[in-house]
Amino acid sequence: MRRLCTPAWIARHALAVGLVTACLGLGWWQVSRAASGNTLSWAYAVEWPIFAGFVVFLWFREARQAVRGDDRPAESADDVPAPPSAVPGIRRPVRSARSARSAVPAEPVGDAELTEYNRYLSWLSANPGARPGDYPG
Secondary structure (H helix, E strand, O other): OHHHHOHHHHHHHHHHHHHHHHHHHHHHHHHHHHHOOOOOHHHHHHHHHHHHHHHHHHHHHHHHHHHHOOOOOOOOOOOOOOOOOOOOOOOOOOOOOOOHHHHOOOOOOOOHHHHHHHHHHHHHHHOOOOOHHHOOO
């Protein structure tokens, strides 16, 4: 329990008490407004105590985690996932042959949109690392 008596935790306790008091006070204010004829205030009168309960839930969860502290076993080197090989957000360009249209089997004469869509699908199949935006057609 000594962990919950640090200056940072005392500030958190004071903040939680202040927020709960404010939420309950605002809920009571909405009840008084609703009693004077403002029907929308009934919804707010219910919401403010829910917000206060959420503050209590978060405070309790954080306090419980602080009390437990480092009781969890340390991860071994085998448990740590390997860092990703590429930086996220940077795409590697896809190199494709310009003669990709000649590699596509000829479609029977008919719907031009269907033919182009089939070429697009075959290009995606031939370039598994490609994204739709890389399509040269």
